[in-house]
Amino acid sequence: MTYRHEKSLSYFTGISFLVHILIFVVFFLFSKISKNQKVEIIEVLPAVRVDVVAMPKLTLQELKNIKIREESTSPEKAKDNGSGVGPEYLKKAKKRSLMDLLKRQAKKKVGIKPSKVKSNGRSSGVDLSQLILEGNKISKGSAIIGTRGSRPTTEVEEYVSTLPDFVRPHWKLPSYLINEDLNCRIRIYLNSTGHLIRAEVYKSSGNKEYDQRAMNAINRSQFPTPKGLAKDLAAQGKIVLGFPL
Amino acid sequence: MFKVAIFLITLLVPVMTFANYAIVGVGEAELEKDKVVFQKSSFPLDISPNESDRINKFINVFKQDFSFYVDKFEVLDDKNFIKNDIKNKSDFIYWINKNVNILFSFRFWLNKTKTHYGLSVYKISANEKVFETEGVIQQDKGLIDQVHGLADLSYRKLTGMPSIFKSKIVFVTDRDTPKSKRIKGNIKELYIMDFNGQNKRRLTFHRGLVISPAISHDGTKILYSLIKGGGGLKNVDLYMYDLNKNSARLISRKKGLNSGAIFSRDDNVIYLTLSHVGNAEIYAMSLDKRRLRRITRHYASDVDPSLTIDGKKMVFLSNRAGKAMIYTMDPRSLEKDVKRISYVGDYNATPRFSPDGQEIVFSSWLDKRFDLFKINPDGTGLARLTKNFGSNEDPVYSNDGEFIAFANLMVESMYKKKQSIYLMTREGKVIKNLTENFGNCQGPRWSRN
Numbered sequence: 001m002t003y004r005h006e007k008s009l010s011y012f013t014g015i016s017f018l019v020h021i022l023i024f025v026v027f028f029l030f031s032k033i034s035k036n037q038k039v040e041i042i043e044v045l046p047a048v049r050v051d052v053v054a055m056p057k058l059t060l061q062e063l064k065n066i067k068i069r070e071e072s073t074s075p076e077k078a079k080d081n082g083s084g085v086g087p088e089y090l091k092k093a094k095k096r097s098l099m100d101l102l103k104r105q106a107k108k109k110v111g112i113k114p115s116k117v118k119s120n121g122r123s124s125g126v127d128l129s130q131l132i133l134e135g136n137k138i139s140k141g142s143a144i145i146g147t148r149g150s151r152p153t154t155e156v157e158e159y160v161s162t163l164p165d166f167v168r169p170h171w172k173l174p175s176y177l178i179n180e181d182l183n184c185r186i187r188i189y190l191n192s193t194g195h196l197i198r199a200e201v202y203k204s205s206g207n208k209e210y211d212q213r214a215m216n217a218i219n220r221s222q223f224p225t226p227k228g229l230a231k232d233l234a235a236q237g238k239i240v241l242g243f244p245l
Numbered sequence: 246m247f248k249v250a251i252f253l254i255t256l257l258v259p260v261m262t263f264a265n266y267a268i269v270g271v272g273e274a275e276l277e278k279d280k281v282v283f284q285k286s287s288f289p290l291d292i293s294p295n296e297s298d299r300i301n302k303f304i305n306v307f308k309q310d311f312s313f314y315v316d317k318f319e320v321l322d323d324k325n326f327i328k329n330d331i332k333n334k335s336d337f338i339y340w341i342n343k344n345v346n347i348l349f350s351f352r353f354w355l356n357k358t359k360t361h362y363g364l365s366v367y368k369i370s371a372n373e374k375v376f377e378t379e380g381v382i383q384q385d386k387g388l389i390d391q392v393h394g395l396a397d398l399s400y401r402k403l404t405g406m407p408s409i410f411k412s413k414i415v416f417v418t419d420r421d422t423p424k425s426k427r428i429k430g431n432i433k434e435l436y437i438m439d440f441n442g443q444n445k446r447r448l449t450f451h452r453g454l455v456i457s458p459a460i461s462h463d464g465t466k467i468l469y470s471l472i473k474g475g476g477g478l479k480n481v482d483l484y485m486y487d488l489n490k491n492s493a494r495l496i497s498r499k500k501g502l503n504s505g506a507i508f509s510r511d512d513n514v515i516y517l518t519l520s521h522v523g524n525a526e527i528y529a530m531s532l533d534k535r536r537l538r539r540i541t542r543h544y545a546s547d548v549d550p551s552l553t554i555d556g557k558k559m560v561f562l563s564n565r566a567g568k569a570m571i572y573t574m575d576p577r578s579l580e581k582d583v584k585r586i587s588y589v590g591d592y593n594a595t596p597r598f599s600p601d602g603q604e605i606v607f608s609s610w611l612d613k614r615f616d617l618f619k620i621n622p623d624g625t626g627l628a629r630l631t632k633n634f635g636s637n638e639d640p641v642y643s644n645d646g647e648f649i650a651f652a653n654l655m656v657e658s659m660y661k662k663k664q665s666i667y668l669m670t671r672e673g674k675v676i677k678n679l680t681e682n683f684g685n686c687q688g689p690r691w692s693r694n
Contacts, residue, residue, distance in 0.1 A: 053589070054589050055589050055590050055609055055611050055618065055627075055629065056618070056627060056628060056629040057629070057632075058629060058632075059628075059629045059630060059631065059632045059673050060628050060629065060630060060672050060673050061672065061673050061674060062632070064672075156267055157267070160267045160269045161269060163269055163271075164269055164270065164271045164272055167271050168271055168272055168275075171271055171272070171274045171275065172274055172275045172276070172277035173274040173275075173276065173277060174276075174277050174279055174346060174370065175276060175279055175317045175318075175403070175404050176368065176371075176403060176404055176405070178274060178276050179404070179405065179406060185268065187266075209370070209371070213274075214271075217271070233267060238265065238266050238267060239266070239267050239269070240266050240267065240268040240269075241268075241269060241270075241271055242268055242269065242270040242271060243270075243271050243274070244270055244271060244272050244273045244274065245270035
């Protein structure tokens with residue numbers, strides 16, 4: 001019995017070793033193949049539901065100039081981890097894009113607001129509620145623009161869909177490039193705190209200056225901390241930013 | 246071994262899932278203003294004061310033309326830079342270090358009795374000379390047109406797009422009304438001016454009320470309606486002014502309205518509002534045989550047509566919904582694909598397509614005055630352009646779609662008001678009053694080139 005037991009142990013040890021070797025080989029081959037393979041792409045498209053209830057009160061120029069106080073957003077923004085690599089966002093108030101405001105406002109219930117208790121009779125700054133004016137009011141409506149919305153959003157999609165807001169303020173083109181019909185895609189690698197480790201051109205526009213300006217926009221951006229599956233995706237460089245799509 | 250295979254497959258599934266790429270679009274880029282410098286790299290020394298003024302005027306007009314594109318160019322003062330003409334590649338470095346994007350380098354010299362100019366345009370960031378030209382500076386009257394032409398050519402070479410520099414604006418003004426009749430304001434004549442408000446010229450002498458002008462695509466003809474006559478009900482007749490012949494002729498005098506006329510792309514057909522059937526409807530009329538084709542048929546009034554360049558879409562105003570709302574349709578057939586695109590506003594007016602057909606600008610009655618708004622042809626993207634700036638009506642896009650001209654009314658008192666033609670960017674940034682102290686002006690229409 002003892003002999004049979006020892007034989008069985010070495011047999012399974014050998015099998016285990018072989019399995020590990022096989023797994024390693026499969027992983028190696030898969031990584032080689034996947035580089036040349038056409039991969040499935042998850043395209044994350046933002047959507048917002050807007051009901052026009054009256055003529056807008058604010059002009060385009062006014063909307064552009066509104067500075068909004070920073071709100072706590074999901075996913076959580078990176079804190080300085082003391083290692084000197086992670087950027088600190090929490091203290092910096094950032095100018096938000098109009099689309100970002102609309103998206104966040106769409107999540108809020110629009111109804112009769114309870115009367116506020118005035119602390120000292122003064123407003124503490126420009127408030128988001130100022131945007132909920134006639135004509136800029138957003139509620140659950142019947143019309144939807146965009147292709148997202150029919151399926152539930154995943155953790156990855158939720159994270160990835162926030163990234164354009166961080167890059168867009170730095171995405172600028174001169175007059176001689178802005179009307180060119182160009183499109184490039186940049187692959188980004190982020191560490192667990194959202195710090196950019198590397199960026200590379202995934203698909204070139206064919207115009208060096210255009211690609212470089214897209215790359216500059218990414219290099220100047222500070223990204224939020226990825227969570228869960230998004231963290232793995234970001235670390236593996238599987239997030240691709242399209243300029244413009 | 247079967248168990249091993251199952252184990253391997255189980256391991257591979259998540260790996261394959263991770264092979265997916267998540268792609269997200271950042272969106273359209275914001276326009277980065279080009280920093281522009283206009284420098285005189287060489288200037289003749291032995292020159293009369295008059296000739297020196299002419300050269301300075303040449304550069305200043307050129308510079309002012311480019312200054313209109315406030316969202317595209319930031320014109321820097323050349324005094325902040327040392328003269329540094331680009332003769333070889335290494336000369337770009339000075340301008341790169343100064344963060345200058347575009348350099349216009351002018352040279353002037355005398356040859357016998359004529360003053361010559363040379364212009365080199367450099368795109369600094371791309372290390373390239375975009376354009377170079379030489380010529381003789383024309384005498385005073387032709388100088389302005391010459392500079393607008395040169396600025397337009399430079400702009401096209403730089404951006405690949407047409408500019409507004411050679412375009413004209415037609416409008417009507419009551420400045421010819423005798424002072425005794427000014428309160429009634431019953432005389433308005435047709436005028437034409439450069440895009441920047443210069444070179445205003447009177448075209449008509451009807452001593453009547455000219456309204457709703459429209460300029461042809463080739464820029465040689467202007468349609469307008471005229472209300473003239475004694476007491477009682479006055480007819481609104483349609484005329485066409487020929488800029489080559491400097492004369493006007495009657496086009497339509499049907500009973501009631503003959504107004505709001507615009508040209509088709511080939512200038513052979515016009516679209517107008519007629520009310521001879523008892524109700525205002527939109528028709529297409531051939532200019533050669535005056536043959537009519539009805540486009541709208543509804544018990545409500547349909548007025549103010551505006552077409553896309555390809556003529557496949559028309560926007561118009563109708564009170565089908567009970568109040569004046571904006572509708573689009575295919576004007577190639579009767580009542581084809583009529584779609585309401587505005588659902589808000591007490592009274593909307595004068596919808597006009599942008600040249601690229603992507604936007605419609607219109608005025609709407611709000612807070613006891615008209616203000617300007619724009620909307621996409623599918624009814625989305627409603628945005629406000631003006632506010633707290635008097636009453637704003639009659640908007641029209643420039644030939645390149647970058648600007649909007651409109652009539653602004655400022656009421657100073659019960660008896661005093663001032664209506665002027667203003668220019669603003671497509672995003673609503675007001676740039677300039679084009680008709681300062683030129684009577685009450687309205688109805689601006691921009692030429693297509």
